[in-house]
Amino acid sequence: MNATSVLQVGPLMPALETQLNDEFAARVVTPGAPIEGAEEIRIAVTSGRNGVKAELLEQLPNLELVANFGVGYDGNDTAALKARGVALTNTPDVLNACVADTALGLLLNAFRRFPDSERFTRAGEWAAGANYPLTRRFSGSTIGILGMGRIGADVAQRVEAFGCKVLYHNRREVPGTTAEYVGSLEELARRSDALVITVVGGPSTKHLVDAGVLAALGPDGILVNVARGTVVDEAALIAALQDGTVGGAGLDVFEEEPQVPAELLNLPNVVALPHVGSGTVETRNDMKNLVLENVRAQLAGEPLVTPVEL
Numbered sequence: 001m002n003a004t005s006v007l008q009v010g011p012l013m014p015a016l017e018t019q020l021n022d023e024f025a026a027r028v029v030t031p032g033a034p035i036e037g038a039e040e041i042r043i044a045v046t047s048g049r050n051g052v053k054a055e056l057l058e059q060l061p062n063l064e065l066v067a068n069f070g071v072g073y074d075g076n077d078t079a080a081l082k083a084r085g086v087a088l089t090n091t092p093d094v095l096n097a098c099v100a101d102t103a104l105g106l107l108l109n110a111f112r113r114f115p116d117s118e119r120f121t122r123a124g125e126w127a128a129g130a131n132y133p134l135t136r137r138f139s140g141s142t143i144g145i146l147g148m149g150r151i152g153a154d155v156a157q158r159v160e161a162f163g164c165k166v167l168y169h170n171r172r173e174v175p176g177t178t179a180e181y182v183g184s185l186e187e188l189a190r191r192s193d194a195l196v197i198t199v200v201g202g203p204s205t206k207h208l209v210d211a212g213v214l215a216a217l218g219p220d221g222i223l224v225n226v227a228r229g230t231v232v233d234e235a236a237l238i239a240a241l242q243d244g245t246v247g248g249a250g251l252d253v254f255e256e257e258p259q260v261p262a263e264l265l266n267l268p269n270v271v272a273l274p275h276v277g278s279g280t281v282e283t284r285n286d287m288k289n290l291v292l293e294n295v296r297a298q299l300a301g302e303p304l305v306t307p308v309e310l
């Protein structure tokens with residue numbers, strides 16, 4: 001096999017794997033196995049599922065770039081990359097619309113309990129004479145956004161079309177948004193009918209949404225998470241949903257993916273998606289192309305297209 005400077009870390013979108021192989025004869029790393037010719041590797045391509053951790057980094061003395069498929073790069077050891085001077089790229093912006101669409105779907109489904117009412121129809125309960133219980137109105141509600149970044153702004157724009165009032169909490173106030181800034185997360189939860197999480201993952205936001213925030217959200221409150229499972233204390237969420245401290249949840253992400261606790265799956269007021277926020281043909285294709293553009297730029301000695309500031 002020819003020497004190659006590109007390494008595929010873990011399974012990736014099949015079309016990306018094919019292109020990495022065809023264009024760069026990329027090597028594929030098998031977890032735990034030694035990497036042959038590791039000193040030739042200049043670029044590692046990975047996704048949120050695996051990432052480049054310190055242990056792998058140690059085996060790659062000449063690594064220059066980690067190209068991450070996905071906007072969230074918390075699967076990588078960023079401190080180790082920074083210490084070694086390895087660059088990182090992600091795939092921002094191209095997925096904003098689809099992730100915001102997913103948040104909207106989760107909001108509507110959690111407020112109106114469409115998945116459970118659909119199950120009710122299929123189970124023949126309506127035909128047998130029962131009526132599905134009344135749910136809560138989404139239009140005109142107050143939506144709190146945790147993390148007013150690019151995806152948060154797209155969620156705000158969408159819910160405003162439903163006549164919703166938008167509040168947000170962020171590390172700092174964002175200029176130029178029509179949404180109202182709320183300085184404390186608990187106050188945001190208290191004032192919101194639903195709290196939508198669009199903040200980055202990683203240690204800085206771990207368990208930011210805890211039992212106190214859930215209690216503030218309240219018995220009619222809905223939690224929607226399209227960011228990272230780590231932002232929510234999942235055990236506290238399960239307890240809050242079970243005892244009615246919080247009204248319902250629409251979740252695309254979980255703490256131990258792909259495992260979803262049975263307690264969540266057993267609740268009719270939970271909508272659980274298998275991390276499909278960016279999962280459309282169009283968006284995944286755009287993400288793939290952005291990864292490849294970054295790899296090509298690095299190999300050509302040109303500026304990276306979407307570098308992450310470490």
Ligand code: 8YV
Pocket residue numbers: 047048049069070071072073095275277278
């Ligand atoms: C995943 C995502 O990365 O972009 C992100 O941060 O969570 C998703 O788009 C994608 O599923 C690949 O792991």
